[in-house]
Amino acid sequence: MSIKKENPKVDFVKNEHEILDYWSKNKTFEKLVEKNSNGPKWSFLDGPITANNPMGVHHAWGRTLKDLYQRYKSMNGHQLRYQNGFDCQGLWVEIEVEKELGIKSKKEVEDLGIEKFVNLCKERVEKFSEVQKDQSIRLGYWMDWDNSYFTMSEENNYAIWAFLKKLHEDGKIYRGTDVVPWSGRSGTSYSQMEIIEGRKLTVHKGVFVKFPLKDKENENILIWTTTPWTLSSNIAVAVNKKINYAKIKANDGSIYYVAETNLKYQRLNKEFAEKKNWVDGVPKLKTLDQIFKERGGYEIIEVINGKKLIGLTYQGPFDHLEPQRTKGGYPIHDTSNLQDKSAIDCHIIIDGGKDSEGNDMVVEGEGTGFVHMAGGCGAIDNKICKREGFVEISPIDNQANFIQGFDFMSGLSVTDPETAQKIISNLKERGLLLYVEDYPHIYPHCWRSGDELVFKQVDEWYINMDWRNKIKSVVDEINWIPNWGRDREHDWLDNMGDWMISKKRFWGLALPIWTFEDGTFHVVGSKEELKELAVEGWEKFDGNTPHRPWVDYVKIKHPKSGLIGTRIEDVGNPWLDAGIVPFSTIKYFEDKSYWEEWFPADFITECFPGQFRNWFYSLLAMSSFLEEKAPFKTLLGHALVKDEKGDEMHKSAGNAIWFDDAAEKMGVDVMRWMYSKQNVENNLLFGYDKADEVRKKLISLWNIYSFFCTYASLDKFSPHSQKIIPKDLTLLDNWIISKSQQLNASAKLNYENFEVDKLLKNVETFLDDLSNWYIRRNRRRFWKSENDSDKYIAYQTLYDVILDLIKVLSPVLPFVTERMYLNITSTDKNENKDSIHLSDFPKCDDDKINNELIEKVDSLKKVIESGRAVRKKANIKVRQPLQSLRVLLNNDEITSFIKDQEETILDELNIKEVLFSDEVKEFGTLTLKPNFKNMKMKFGDEMQDAMKSISDLDPLKVTKNVLNGLAIPKNEHELTKDDLIIDLKANEGSESFLGNDLIVSLDTTISDSLRLEGVLRDLIRQIQLMRKEANFEIDDRIIISANFSDELKNIIEENKEYFMNEVLCKDIVANLENSDYNSSFKYENNEIEISLKKL
């Protein structure tokens, strides 16, 4: 075996597939697990991926991070669990299954049968977990794929049962209410998404109703609503404290309050005029002003601010009915502490505040400036009433008919126009109605049946979060990256409400809550407990997973009251599923000692947005409740993947990139590089152009490697086969080794601190140093024919550097580094034969870092760069030779270094000689400037004063002393060289550079002979270019004719041999017949025409 030659052109994607095969055949991953099986444990906890669709490029970011840190830890000998997780339960899966079935409602699911539906959900998850597994493997994600956890598993679900049971024992589980969109015909609730689909233009009766104020004779507020049925359940009235209200006196002497600007406001004027969202035949709406005038006129008595109305109490239109009088709301759904209040007690004018988008709840224009709030009949109303601590009245049943207790309304459908009419008549009879109108508006409908939706109060189950401080104290134990994550989590914990854990769906955790006829409930904590309590249906459940519908069959006997109870139909919030993972996957309930070995996790990483109140929250909540400990030590959050322009990727927008396509087009090493170099705080703009940018870097790495392989294979280089005497290493050898060791050290830090983006920035700089300095300046050592020790040293140096580099990169680029490793180490006895991923992470050898040398080479690079800058400034191209570079050195070591590098300088700058000088004046004018930063530290507020000393110093003397390593001359404030910055301004016609212990200056004057030499080289290049354009072979000989000036003729004559050799010219003739190629170029305002003929 020896090192194979590698083609500079490489198909990275093809290589990735070959390496995947290699790993699988060679069982590389299994070997890694085996190798570290006794190593110190490092616990990574995988956040489960929703196994509902193929994986996207956004998942690949997180998965790359997960993989690379695990690989890094593995290289350091750690033992890992490598357990991947799949998130299985929840509405998203249901929606996809419904799509497949072509159905869209809960009703249809029930018609199909819950068992069938749930089984389809399971199948879908199983299918896509397989797909995602294959995709992850393609990405190079090394996991124990036979051992993934699924949140739908029994252990996961029962673990949550145990958790909920414990909460219940602490009295933290309670039944509350929420108000959701509801279809009476389907008898089901609707999601927010479905509502948006089903909006439809409808005409409702808009009613203006009087609410008499209490304690104010004959004074009323006027409310307006398009859902008269909700008046039955009025709780409160909201105003806007920022707008003004007019107190008006109508003709009959009664007083009304309405928003001042609403009086003359022409409602829906635009809609009517443009007939947009307007129903034919509906008359124009009247202004309040008109309505009052039609009733005999009115006058404004005074105008007051809304603030003054807050706190007034009023009489509701249905206060005589039982629901309004019942303490605790009607019917009582809530077990919380509102037992002593009835709806009537809540009839108060309140401040409406803002809605979720920051808009005022009560606005000017529409309505009357008073909004009637029915906490049991509207989502927003419900929130506000809950906020105010008001009771709720829920007037309807599942069919959206009035329940008992509502007098003439009971049994009527609330969406039936007849019902509205009956309510209106009743209000009129009782003198509460001011006016009725037809009001067209867009209103949510059941998109399927076309029925109007209503808002219905439903039972929901909550965890009382009054123990949030327990979670908050745990948050501070965690290392949050980026660290603002901590504040974000605290912010959420401070502001969150109780945790609603129920969902009225089918596929999910079966909440282990059984209710009893006396209104009590019992939480079951395990399968065993369920079996013990079961009195019915166990045989139908046994053998099935704890899901609906099977678990619903089981009826239990209450352990205390002995009553028979039924499970609630709800399933659990899916974040419970993911939050229990630090317990369920590592056997908290079965094998505590195993659990203790792996808890808490050392590391988790997830996409930030949303998780503060989802996964992070559920993890923290569950863990702090069960153990009062953080479930993980470090959390790395990353932002989102967007398209190249920064827009959201959407299937419909056509800008989505599929993982599979991206993997095969750009290659996963490129993808992983892209993800890894990204600052995790910023969104990643993903696209093929971006990938090409990264691919260039990868090609650069590959070129270094293929250069090495090409020559190493020619010379049959074998690492460590010869003894090397350290002093034989060249300066550049030592330099690149220093740089390489530095990289090892910083890489380790970068990985340990989870900031791999910094690593890649360092690597990119290192690649540049290696490629453009070390290799470019050392090429000749590899080319030369003799196999001497210098050549061997060059090989061994480059080998060591490449080996460390690819090891450092192997967690990020597992494929390409594997190929490189297997090739270059094939004869290296110190390395394993299997895989780079079985090798140890390179150590940094501090003895090999020579900081002085690094500084020197940096100076050299700086010299050459500034030389080039001078050329550009003087508009002298590199092809034009210049005479000299003047150098001042006071240090033998540096002198020898520069002498050693003379060849480099001559070559890079295209100059004739390097001159050594010791006269500072020759380089330009010196000035001394204060080094503010240092002086501030040293002198503090007296810095101003100390700066005066600078003018007492002679810049020339200071510079000489500094260059000689001496202290600077004595001065009043005892300034040292660190307090000063020496500024060197070059003389005319040259450019100077002042380094730590050297000064250089480039002479930019062009003598005549130099100019001519430049001209000749220009001419040669032009002819070479023509040869290329003419498609001549490299070794074709030619004849030239041209209208050369005398000057050119002379130069060519003087350098004939050189010229003819360079362009492979046999003869220069005056006239050329049948030339093969003609062209011309400009030279000092002369057009030179040249003809070439191939021999």
Add this chain to the structure above:
RNA sequence: GGGCUUAUAGCUCAGCUGGUUAGAGCGCAUCUCUGAUAAGGAUGAGGUCCGUGGUUCGAGUCCACGUAGGCCCA
């Protein structure tokens, strides 16, 4: 409305506790190499560091106010 956060080159972003001429990559322009070559390299143009005040010897950086965006909450 409250909280958090961002604003720097055409684009995407760096810029540590205030310090001297504000950087990188891409793009663009010009040049260059041609024995790693469908590569590589150099140089340059391009900035009111969102605005206005303030603190300071000194502000992209700190403070206040404002403007515009993003996120979260109610």
